[in-house]
Amino acid sequence: MFEVLHKDLLGRIGRLHTPHGVVETPTIMPVINPNLILVKPCDMAEYGAEIIITNAYVIYRNQSLREEALRRGVHALIGWEKPLMTDSGSYQLYEYGDLGVRNREIVEFQVRIGSDIVVPLDIPTPPFVSRRKALRDVEETLRRAEEAKTLVNLRDEERPLIAGVVQGSTYTDLRESCAERLSGFDIYPIGGIVPLLEIYDFRRIVDIVMAVKRKLPPNAPVHLFGAGHPMFFALAVAMGCDIFDSAAYALYARDGRYLTNEGTYHVKNLNYLPCSCPICTSHSVRELMESVEILASHNLYATFEEMRTVKQSIVEGSLWELCERRCRAHPALLDGLKRFAKYADFIEKYDSATKHPFFYLSEISAMRPEVRRFAKKISRLNLRGNVLITTSMLSEHEAEKRRYDHILIMKPPFGAFPEELSETYPVGQSEIPEDIEDSALEIALENVMKLINANKNAKFTVECEERWMKLKKMEDLREMENVVIVHR
Numbered sequence: 001m002f003e004v005l006h007k008d009l010l011g012r013i014g015r016l017h018t019p020h021g022v023v024e025t026p027t028i029m030p031v032i033n034p035n036l037i038l039v040k041p042c043d044m045a046e047y048g049a050e051i052i053i054t055n056a057y058v059i060y061r062n063q064s065l066r067e068e069a070l071r072r073g074v075h076a077l078i079g080w081e082k083p084l085m086t087d088s089g090s091y092q093l094y095e096y097g098d099l100g101v102r103n104r105e106i107v108e109f110q111v112r113i114g115s116d117i118v119v120p121l122d123i124p125t126p127p128f129v130s131r132r133k134a135l136r137d138v139e140e141t142l143r144r145a146e147e148a149k150t151l152v153n154l155r156d157e158e159r160p161l162i163a164g165v166v167q168g169s170t171y172t173d174l175r176e177s178c179a180e181r182l183s184g185f186d187i188y189p190i191g192g193i194v195p196l197l198e199i200y201d202f203r204r205i206v207d208i209v210m211a212v213k214r215k216l217p218p219n220a221p222v223h224l225f226g227a228g229h230p231m232f233f234a235l236a237v238a239m240g241c242d243i244f245d246s247a248a249y250a251l252y253a254r255d256g257r258y259l260t261n262e263g264t265y266h267v268k269n270l271n272y273l274p275c276s277c278p279i280c281t282s283h284s285v286r287e288l289m290e291s292v293e294i295l296a297s298h299n300l301y302a303t304f305e306e307m308r309t310v311k312q313s314i315v316e317g318s319l320w321e322l323c324e325r326r327c328r329a330h331p332a333l334l335d336g337l338k339r340f341a342k343y344a345d346f347i348e349k350y351d352s353a354t355k356h357p358f359f360y361l362s363e364i365s366a367m368r369p370e371v372r373r374f375a376k377k378i379s380r381l382n383l384r385g386n387v388l389i390t391t392s393m394l395s396e397h398e399a400e401k402r403r404y405d406h407i408l409i410m411k412p413p414f415g416a417f418p419e420e421l422s423e424t425y426p427v428g429q430s431e432i433p434e435d436i437e438d439s440a441l442e443i444a445l446e447n448v449m450k451l452i453n454a455n456k457n458a459k460f461t462v463e464c465e466e467r468w469m470k471l472k473k474m475e476d477l478r479e480m481e482n483v484v485i486v487h488r
Protein backbone atom coordinates (compact mmCIF):
# COMPACT_ATOMS: atom_id res chain seq x y z
CA MET A 1 0.00 0.00 0.00
CA PHE A 2 2.97 2.34 0.58
CA GLU A 3 6.10 2.71 -1.53
CA VAL A 4 9.05 4.95 -0.74
CA LEU A 5 10.59 6.93 -3.62
CA HIS A 6 13.13 9.24 -1.93
CA LYS A 7 14.59 9.46 1.57
CA ASP A 8 16.38 12.02 3.69
CA LEU A 9 16.93 11.65 7.45
CA LEU A 10 13.82 9.61 8.42
CA GLY A 11 11.68 11.62 5.99
CA ARG A 12 10.54 10.18 2.71
CA ILE A 13 8.59 10.88 -0.43
CA GLY A 14 6.13 8.02 -0.70
CA ARG A 15 3.07 6.80 -2.55
CA LEU A 16 0.08 5.61 -0.58
CA HIS A 17 -2.46 3.54 -2.51
CA THR A 18 -6.14 3.95 -1.58
CA PRO A 19 -9.38 2.84 -3.28
CA HIS A 20 -9.85 6.38 -4.67
CA GLY A 21 -6.33 6.71 -6.03
CA VAL A 22 -2.73 7.26 -5.07
CA VAL A 23 -1.60 9.98 -2.66
CA GLU A 24 1.94 11.30 -2.71
CA THR A 25 3.35 11.84 0.78
CA PRO A 26 4.30 13.74 2.83
CA THR A 27 1.00 15.53 2.56
CA ILE A 28 -1.63 17.35 4.56
CA MET A 29 -5.28 16.48 4.74
CA PRO A 30 -7.46 19.57 5.18
CA VAL A 31 -10.10 18.81 7.79
CA ILE A 32 -13.62 19.25 6.42
CA ASN A 33 -16.34 19.82 8.96
CA PRO A 34 -19.60 19.09 7.09
CA ASN A 35 -21.42 21.56 9.36
CA LEU A 36 -19.02 24.44 8.86
CA ILE A 37 -17.36 24.77 5.48
CA LEU A 38 -14.95 27.70 5.00
CA VAL A 39 -13.29 26.47 1.80
CA LYS A 40 -15.32 24.30 -0.54
CA PRO A 41 -13.97 20.75 -0.64
CA CYS A 42 -14.14 20.75 -4.47
CA ASP A 43 -11.62 23.65 -4.45
CA MET A 44 -9.15 21.83 -2.18
CA ALA A 45 -7.20 20.30 -5.06
CA GLU A 46 -6.31 23.81 -6.29
CA TYR A 47 -4.27 24.36 -3.13
CA GLY A 48 -2.50 21.03 -3.54
CA ALA A 49 -4.69 18.71 -1.45
CA GLU A 50 -4.63 15.09 -2.61
CA ILE A 51 -6.60 13.70 0.31
CA ILE A 52 -8.99 15.25 2.83
CA ILE A 53 -10.27 14.10 6.21
CA THR A 54 -13.74 14.42 7.64
CA ASN A 55 -15.35 13.26 10.83
CA ALA A 56 -17.53 10.15 10.57
CA TYR A 57 -18.95 10.73 14.03
CA VAL A 58 -20.17 14.24 13.13
CA ILE A 59 -21.94 12.76 10.09
CA TYR A 60 -23.28 9.79 12.03
CA ARG A 61 -24.94 11.76 14.81
CA ASN A 62 -26.79 14.06 12.37
CA GLN A 63 -29.76 12.17 10.91
CA SER A 64 -29.91 13.90 7.54
CA LEU A 65 -26.12 13.77 6.96
CA ARG A 66 -26.09 10.14 8.06
CA GLU A 67 -28.86 9.11 5.70
CA GLU A 68 -27.35 10.96 2.79
CA ALA A 69 -23.90 9.46 3.44
CA LEU A 70 -25.41 5.98 3.55
CA ARG A 71 -27.37 6.56 0.36
CA ARG A 72 -24.79 8.38 -1.81
CA GLY A 73 -21.47 7.68 -0.05
CA VAL A 74 -19.26 10.06 1.87
CA HIS A 75 -17.46 11.32 -1.24
CA ALA A 76 -20.71 12.55 -2.80
CA LEU A 77 -21.88 13.98 0.53
CA ILE A 78 -18.70 16.06 0.90
CA GLY A 79 -18.26 16.80 -2.81
CA TRP A 80 -14.77 15.33 -3.22
CA GLU A 81 -13.94 12.44 -5.53
CA LYS A 82 -10.34 11.82 -4.45
CA PRO A 83 -9.04 9.88 -1.42
CA LEU A 84 -10.82 10.65 1.81
CA MET A 85 -10.06 9.59 5.37
CA THR A 86 -12.67 9.53 8.10
CA ASP A 87 -11.97 10.11 11.76
CA SER A 88 -13.99 8.17 14.29
CA GLY A 89 -14.89 10.79 16.86
CA SER A 90 -12.03 10.10 19.27
CA TYR A 91 -11.39 13.78 19.63
CA GLN A 92 -15.03 14.39 20.56
CA LEU A 93 -14.70 11.51 22.99
CA TYR A 94 -11.75 13.29 24.56
CA GLU A 95 -13.56 16.64 24.70
CA TYR A 96 -17.03 15.57 25.77
CA GLY A 97 -16.63 12.14 27.36
CA ASP A 98 -18.96 9.31 26.42
CA LEU A 99 -20.36 9.55 22.89
CA GLY A 100 -22.99 6.85 23.11
CA VAL A 101 -21.44 5.18 20.07
CA ARG A 102 -19.56 1.91 20.10
CA ASN A 103 -16.39 1.16 18.18
CA ARG A 104 -18.05 -1.55 16.07
CA GLU A 105 -20.89 0.79 15.10
CA ILE A 106 -18.67 3.70 13.97
CA VAL A 107 -16.19 1.47 12.12
CA GLU A 108 -18.99 -0.30 10.24
CA PHE A 109 -20.46 3.09 9.37
CA GLN A 110 -17.12 4.31 7.93
CA VAL A 111 -16.88 1.18 5.80
CA ARG A 112 -20.48 1.50 4.57
CA ILE A 113 -20.13 5.14 3.49
CA GLY A 114 -17.03 4.29 1.44
CA SER A 115 -14.22 5.91 3.42
CA ASP A 116 -10.72 5.27 2.04
CA ILE A 117 -9.07 5.20 5.46
CA VAL A 118 -11.06 3.93 8.42
CA VAL A 119 -10.10 4.81 12.00
CA PRO A 120 -11.24 2.79 15.03
CA LEU A 121 -12.62 4.68 18.02
CA ASP A 122 -9.31 4.87 19.89
CA ILE A 123 -8.99 6.45 23.33
CA PRO A 124 -6.99 9.70 23.10
CA THR A 125 -5.14 9.76 26.39
CA PRO A 126 -3.99 13.24 27.47
CA PRO A 127 -0.35 13.91 28.43
CA PHE A 128 0.83 13.49 32.03
CA VAL A 129 -1.99 11.20 33.22
CA SER A 130 -1.28 8.36 35.65
CA ARG A 131 0.54 5.41 34.21
CA ARG A 132 -2.33 3.15 35.14
CA LYS A 133 -4.79 5.21 33.11
CA ALA A 134 -2.42 5.41 30.12
CA LEU A 135 -1.94 1.65 30.22
CA ARG A 136 -5.68 0.93 30.47
CA ASP A 137 -6.38 3.25 27.52
CA VAL A 138 -3.67 1.56 25.42
CA GLU A 139 -5.21 -1.86 26.08
CA GLU A 140 -8.66 -0.66 25.04
CA THR A 141 -7.27 1.15 21.97
CA LEU A 142 -5.50 -2.06 20.91
CA ARG A 143 -8.65 -4.12 21.45
CA ARG A 144 -10.70 -1.75 19.29
CA ALA A 145 -8.05 -1.68 16.58
CA GLU A 146 -8.14 -5.49 16.38
CA GLU A 147 -11.95 -5.41 16.34
CA ALA A 148 -11.86 -2.97 13.40
CA LYS A 149 -9.82 -5.48 11.41
CA THR A 150 -12.57 -8.08 11.79
CA LEU A 151 -15.13 -5.65 10.31
CA VAL A 152 -13.31 -5.21 7.00
CA ASN A 153 -12.92 -7.90 4.37
CA LEU A 154 -9.12 -7.99 4.28
CA ARG A 155 -9.06 -10.04 1.08
CA ASP A 156 -11.06 -7.48 -0.89
CA GLU A 157 -8.72 -5.46 -3.11
CA GLU A 158 -11.05 -2.46 -2.96
CA ARG A 159 -11.20 -2.49 0.82
CA PRO A 160 -10.48 0.70 2.80
CA LEU A 161 -7.16 1.10 4.57
CA ILE A 162 -7.33 0.56 8.31
CA ALA A 163 -5.55 2.84 10.77
CA GLY A 164 -3.90 1.47 13.90
CA VAL A 165 -3.70 4.43 16.27
CA VAL A 166 -0.74 4.61 18.66
CA GLN A 167 -1.58 5.93 22.13
CA GLY A 168 0.33 5.83 25.43
CA SER A 169 0.25 9.44 26.65
CA THR A 170 3.70 10.80 27.56
CA TYR A 171 5.08 7.36 28.52
CA THR A 172 7.55 6.54 25.80
CA ASP A 173 7.75 2.88 26.82
CA LEU A 174 3.94 2.58 26.49
CA ARG A 175 4.12 4.29 23.09
CA GLU A 176 6.78 1.77 22.10
CA SER A 177 4.83 -1.26 23.24
CA CYS A 178 1.61 0.04 21.66
CA ALA A 179 3.41 0.54 18.32
CA GLU A 180 5.00 -2.88 18.58
CA ARG A 181 1.74 -4.68 19.31
CA LEU A 182 -0.15 -2.98 16.49
CA SER A 183 0.63 -4.98 13.43
CA GLY A 184 -0.93 -5.56 10.06
CA PHE A 185 -2.46 -2.08 9.78
CA ASP A 186 -2.13 0.08 6.67
CA ILE A 187 -1.36 3.39 8.34
CA TYR A 188 -0.28 4.32 11.87
CA PRO A 189 -1.63 7.57 13.30
CA ILE A 190 0.08 8.89 16.43
CA GLY A 191 -2.72 10.23 18.61
CA GLY A 192 -3.00 12.27 21.77
CA ILE A 193 -0.37 14.91 20.97
CA VAL A 194 -2.62 17.93 20.39
CA PRO A 195 -2.31 19.17 24.01
CA LEU A 196 1.49 19.02 23.62
CA LEU A 197 1.33 20.96 20.35
CA GLU A 198 -0.80 23.58 22.07
CA ILE A 199 1.89 24.19 24.72
CA TYR A 200 4.74 23.96 22.14
CA ASP A 201 6.29 20.98 23.94
CA PHE A 202 8.14 19.84 20.82
CA ARG A 203 10.79 18.02 22.83
CA ARG A 204 8.24 15.63 24.25
CA ILE A 205 6.60 15.21 20.85
CA VAL A 206 10.01 14.26 19.42
CA ASP A 207 10.45 11.64 22.17
CA ILE A 208 7.00 10.20 21.48
CA VAL A 209 7.39 10.07 17.70
CA MET A 210 10.86 8.54 17.94
CA ALA A 211 9.62 5.89 20.40
CA VAL A 212 6.90 4.94 17.92
CA LYS A 213 9.24 5.01 14.91
CA ARG A 214 11.68 2.68 16.66
CA LYS A 215 9.02 -0.03 16.88
CA LEU A 216 7.05 0.36 13.65
CA PRO A 217 8.25 -1.32 10.46
CA PRO A 218 10.39 1.23 8.55
CA ASN A 219 8.03 1.23 5.56
CA ALA A 220 4.86 1.92 7.60
CA PRO A 221 3.16 5.25 6.78
CA VAL A 222 2.78 7.43 9.87
CA HIS A 223 0.10 10.06 10.44
CA LEU A 224 0.79 12.71 13.09
CA PHE A 225 -2.74 13.51 14.27
CA GLY A 226 -3.44 17.20 14.82
CA ALA A 227 -0.11 18.65 13.61
CA GLY A 228 -1.29 21.23 11.08
CA HIS A 229 1.04 24.19 11.61
CA PRO A 230 3.46 24.63 8.71
CA MET A 231 6.35 25.75 10.92
CA PHE A 232 6.52 22.21 12.35
CA PHE A 233 6.36 20.28 9.06
CA ALA A 234 10.11 20.15 8.35
CA LEU A 235 10.97 18.65 11.73
CA ALA A 236 7.94 16.34 11.77
CA VAL A 237 8.74 14.98 8.30
CA ALA A 238 12.42 14.61 9.27
CA MET A 239 11.22 12.30 12.07
CA GLY A 240 9.47 10.11 9.52
CA CYS A 241 5.88 11.38 9.67
CA ASP A 242 4.17 11.12 6.29
CA ILE A 243 0.64 12.41 6.73
CA PHE A 244 -0.74 15.41 8.58
CA ASP A 245 -4.17 16.88 9.03
CA SER A 246 -4.96 20.55 9.19
CA ALA A 247 -7.94 21.94 11.01
CA ALA A 248 -5.56 24.81 11.75
CA TYR A 249 -6.17 26.57 8.43
CA ALA A 250 -9.82 27.12 9.48
CA LEU A 251 -9.49 27.37 13.27
CA TYR A 252 -6.71 29.95 13.00
CA ALA A 253 -8.68 31.94 10.41
CA ARG A 254 -11.66 32.12 12.74
CA ASP A 255 -9.30 33.69 15.30
CA GLY A 256 -7.88 36.18 12.80
CA ARG A 257 -4.55 34.34 12.65
CA TYR A 258 -2.37 34.26 9.55
CA LEU A 259 -0.16 31.18 9.12
CA THR A 260 3.39 31.28 7.77
CA ASN A 261 6.19 28.73 7.78
CA GLU A 262 7.88 30.79 10.49
CA GLY A 263 4.96 31.17 12.85
CA THR A 264 1.64 32.93 13.23
CA TYR A 265 0.66 36.57 12.90
CA HIS A 266 -2.52 38.22 14.09
CA VAL A 267 -3.75 39.67 10.85
CA LYS A 268 -4.83 42.82 12.70
CA ASN A 269 -1.15 43.43 13.57
CA LEU A 270 0.03 43.20 9.98
CA ASN A 271 0.79 46.34 7.98
CA TYR A 272 1.96 44.30 4.98
CA LEU A 273 1.23 40.79 3.74
CA PRO A 274 4.54 38.88 3.58
CA CYS A 275 3.17 36.12 1.33
CA SER A 276 2.82 36.00 -2.48
CA CYS A 277 -0.07 33.54 -2.77
CA PRO A 278 -3.02 34.44 -5.05
CA ILE A 279 -4.94 35.74 -2.01
CA CYS A 280 -2.19 37.96 -0.63
CA THR A 281 -1.31 39.44 -4.01
CA SER A 282 -4.91 40.40 -4.75
CA HIS A 283 -6.29 41.43 -1.33
CA SER A 284 -5.54 44.04 1.28
CA VAL A 285 -4.83 43.40 4.96
CA ARG A 286 -8.27 44.84 5.69
CA GLU A 287 -9.96 42.34 3.39
CA LEU A 288 -8.18 39.48 5.15
CA MET A 289 -9.28 40.90 8.49
CA GLU A 290 -12.89 41.07 7.38
CA SER A 291 -13.29 37.65 5.81
CA VAL A 292 -12.66 34.36 7.56
CA GLU A 293 -12.97 32.55 4.21
CA ILE A 294 -10.27 34.68 2.55
CA LEU A 295 -7.94 34.27 5.53
CA ALA A 296 -8.56 30.49 5.56
CA SER A 297 -7.69 30.43 1.89
CA HIS A 298 -4.30 32.10 2.50
CA ASN A 299 -3.68 29.69 5.39
CA LEU A 300 -4.19 26.76 3.02
CA TYR A 301 -1.83 28.22 0.42
CA ALA A 302 0.84 28.78 3.09
CA THR A 303 0.34 25.23 4.40
CA PHE A 304 0.75 23.50 1.05
CA GLU A 305 3.62 25.75 -0.02
CA GLU A 306 5.60 24.65 3.01
CA MET A 307 4.91 20.98 2.34
CA ARG A 308 6.23 21.38 -1.22
CA THR A 309 9.38 23.02 0.18
CA VAL A 310 9.83 20.08 2.55
CA LYS A 311 9.38 17.60 -0.31
CA GLN A 312 11.93 19.36 -2.50
CA SER A 313 14.44 19.28 0.35
CA ILE A 314 13.96 15.51 0.69
CA VAL A 315 14.69 14.98 -2.99
CA GLU A 316 17.85 17.09 -2.88
CA GLY A 317 18.99 15.81 0.51
CA SER A 318 18.86 19.13 2.36
CA LEU A 319 16.11 18.40 4.90
CA TRP A 320 18.44 18.92 7.86
CA GLU A 321 19.34 22.42 6.65
CA LEU A 322 15.65 23.22 6.23
CA CYS A 323 14.99 22.01 9.80
CA GLU A 324 17.77 24.25 11.10
CA ARG A 325 16.29 27.25 9.32
CA ARG A 326 12.70 26.58 10.37
CA CYS A 327 13.51 25.70 13.95
CA ARG A 328 15.13 29.13 14.40
CA ALA A 329 11.60 30.53 14.29
CA HIS A 330 10.80 29.55 17.88
CA PRO A 331 12.94 28.50 20.88
CA ALA A 332 10.66 25.52 21.55
CA LEU A 333 11.19 24.26 18.00
CA LEU A 334 14.93 24.66 18.46
CA ASP A 335 14.66 22.52 21.59
CA GLY A 336 12.76 19.98 19.50
CA LEU A 337 15.47 19.84 16.84
CA LYS A 338 18.20 19.47 19.46
CA ARG A 339 16.25 16.61 20.98
CA PHE A 340 15.88 15.02 17.56
CA ALA A 341 19.67 15.26 17.08
CA LYS A 342 20.09 13.10 20.20
CA TYR A 343 18.61 10.23 18.19
CA ALA A 344 21.47 10.50 15.67
CA ASP A 345 22.41 6.81 16.01
CA PHE A 346 18.92 5.72 15.04
CA ILE A 347 18.55 8.32 12.28
CA GLU A 348 21.92 7.34 10.90
CA LYS A 349 20.68 3.79 10.24
CA TYR A 350 18.09 5.01 7.75
CA ASP A 351 19.62 8.22 6.44
CA SER A 352 21.17 8.02 2.99
CA ALA A 353 24.97 8.12 2.97
CA THR A 354 25.52 10.90 0.43
CA LYS A 355 23.49 13.96 -0.38
CA HIS A 356 23.48 17.70 -0.96
CA PRO A 357 26.72 19.45 0.24
CA PHE A 358 26.94 19.63 4.02
CA PHE A 359 26.19 23.23 5.07
CA TYR A 360 27.29 24.11 8.58
CA LEU A 361 24.64 26.64 9.69
CA SER A 362 24.90 26.62 13.48
CA GLU A 363 26.25 24.58 16.35
CA ILE A 364 23.35 22.17 15.83
CA SER A 365 24.92 21.18 12.49
CA ALA A 366 27.66 19.52 14.53
CA MET A 367 24.99 17.16 15.94
CA ARG A 368 24.03 15.88 12.48
CA PRO A 369 24.03 12.14 11.84
CA GLU A 370 26.70 12.58 9.14
CA VAL A 371 29.19 13.80 11.75
CA ARG A 372 28.54 10.78 13.93
CA ARG A 373 28.71 8.37 11.01
CA PHE A 374 31.97 9.92 9.88
CA ALA A 375 33.53 9.68 13.35
CA LYS A 376 32.57 6.00 13.58
CA LYS A 377 34.08 5.24 10.21
CA ILE A 378 37.29 7.15 10.95
CA SER A 379 37.88 5.50 14.33
CA ARG A 380 38.20 2.21 12.42
CA LEU A 381 41.32 3.51 10.58
CA ASN A 382 44.38 1.44 11.24
CA LEU A 383 47.42 3.71 11.70
CA ARG A 384 51.05 2.89 12.51
CA GLY A 385 54.39 4.71 12.79
CA ASN A 386 54.45 8.51 12.81
CA VAL A 387 51.18 10.29 12.13
CA LEU A 388 50.70 14.01 11.52
CA ILE A 389 47.28 15.49 12.23
CA THR A 390 47.15 19.07 10.96
CA THR A 391 44.60 21.83 10.44
CA SER A 392 46.45 23.13 7.36
CA MET A 393 45.81 21.98 3.84
CA LEU A 394 48.08 19.26 2.57
CA SER A 395 49.75 21.14 -0.27
CA GLU A 396 51.78 22.98 2.32
CA HIS A 397 53.20 19.71 3.56
CA GLU A 398 54.99 18.23 0.60
CA ALA A 399 58.37 18.34 2.34
CA GLU A 400 57.01 16.93 5.57
CA LYS A 401 55.23 14.10 3.89
CA ARG A 402 58.41 12.07 3.80
CA ARG A 403 58.84 12.30 7.56
CA TYR A 404 55.44 10.85 8.36
CA ASP A 405 53.81 7.54 7.62
CA HIS A 406 50.34 9.17 7.52
CA ILE A 407 49.13 12.74 7.19
CA LEU A 408 45.57 13.54 8.28
CA ILE A 409 43.65 16.79 7.99
CA MET A 410 41.67 18.03 10.96
CA LYS A 411 38.43 19.81 10.13
CA PRO A 412 35.61 20.86 12.45
CA PRO A 413 33.15 19.44 13.31
CA PHE A 414 34.24 16.10 11.83
CA GLY A 415 37.71 15.35 13.19
CA ALA A 416 40.76 14.06 11.28
CA PHE A 417 40.67 12.28 7.94
CA PRO A 418 43.22 11.03 5.41
CA GLU A 419 43.94 13.05 2.31
CA GLU A 420 42.23 10.47 0.11
CA LEU A 421 38.87 11.36 1.66
CA SER A 422 39.17 15.07 0.99
CA GLU A 423 36.86 14.90 -2.02
CA THR A 424 34.23 12.61 -0.48
CA TYR A 425 30.98 13.30 1.33
CA PRO A 426 30.62 14.72 3.91
CA VAL A 427 34.06 16.21 4.74
CA GLY A 428 35.10 17.06 1.21
CA GLN A 429 31.72 18.46 0.31
CA SER A 430 31.09 20.62 3.32
CA GLU A 431 30.77 24.37 3.57
CA ILE A 432 32.10 25.42 6.97
CA PRO A 433 32.17 29.08 8.07
CA GLU A 434 35.60 30.56 8.90
CA ASP A 435 34.25 31.80 12.19
CA ILE A 436 32.92 28.49 13.49
CA GLU A 437 31.85 27.95 17.12
CA ASP A 438 34.27 26.42 19.63
CA SER A 439 31.76 23.64 20.24
CA ALA A 440 32.40 22.37 16.70
CA LEU A 441 36.16 22.35 17.37
CA GLU A 442 35.56 20.43 20.60
CA ILE A 443 33.61 17.78 18.71
CA ALA A 444 36.41 17.48 16.15
CA LEU A 445 38.99 17.07 18.95
CA GLU A 446 36.84 14.47 20.66
CA ASN A 447 36.74 12.45 17.44
CA VAL A 448 40.53 12.87 17.04
CA MET A 449 41.00 11.47 20.54
CA LYS A 450 38.88 8.45 19.68
CA LEU A 451 41.09 7.83 16.67
CA ILE A 452 44.27 8.16 18.75
CA ASN A 453 42.88 5.85 21.41
CA ALA A 454 42.13 3.25 18.77
CA ASN A 455 45.75 3.41 17.53
CA LYS A 456 47.86 3.29 20.70
CA ASN A 457 50.98 2.01 18.92
CA ALA A 458 51.28 4.98 16.57
CA LYS A 459 52.96 8.29 17.48
CA PHE A 460 50.87 11.39 16.78
CA THR A 461 51.87 14.96 16.13
CA VAL A 462 48.87 17.30 16.31
CA GLU A 463 49.51 20.64 14.64
CA CYS A 464 47.02 23.47 15.05
CA GLU A 465 46.49 27.21 15.53
CA GLU A 466 46.33 29.14 18.78
CA ARG A 467 42.56 28.92 18.85
CA TRP A 468 42.59 25.15 19.30
CA MET A 469 45.12 25.41 22.15
CA LYS A 470 42.54 27.05 24.39
CA LEU A 471 39.93 24.31 24.09
CA LYS A 472 38.93 22.22 27.09
CA LYS A 473 39.52 18.95 25.24
CA MET A 474 43.10 20.06 24.45
CA GLU A 475 44.05 19.44 28.08
CA ASP A 476 42.95 15.82 27.79
CA LEU A 477 44.84 15.49 24.52
CA ARG A 478 48.04 16.84 26.12
CA GLU A 479 47.91 14.11 28.74
CA MET A 480 47.95 11.32 26.17
CA GLU A 481 51.32 9.55 26.05
CA ASN A 482 51.64 9.08 22.31
CA VAL A 483 50.77 12.69 21.38
CA VAL A 484 52.92 15.75 20.76
CA ILE A 485 51.13 19.06 20.19
CA VAL A 486 52.70 21.65 17.91
CA HIS A 487 51.63 25.28 17.61
CA ARG A 488 51.29 26.43 14.01
Ligand SMILES: [Zn+2]
Pocket residue numbers: 275276277278279280281298299301302
Ligand atom coordinates in the same frame (compact mmCIF):
# COMPACT_ATOMS: atom_id res chain seq x y z
ZN1 LIG B 1 -0.87 34.36 1.19
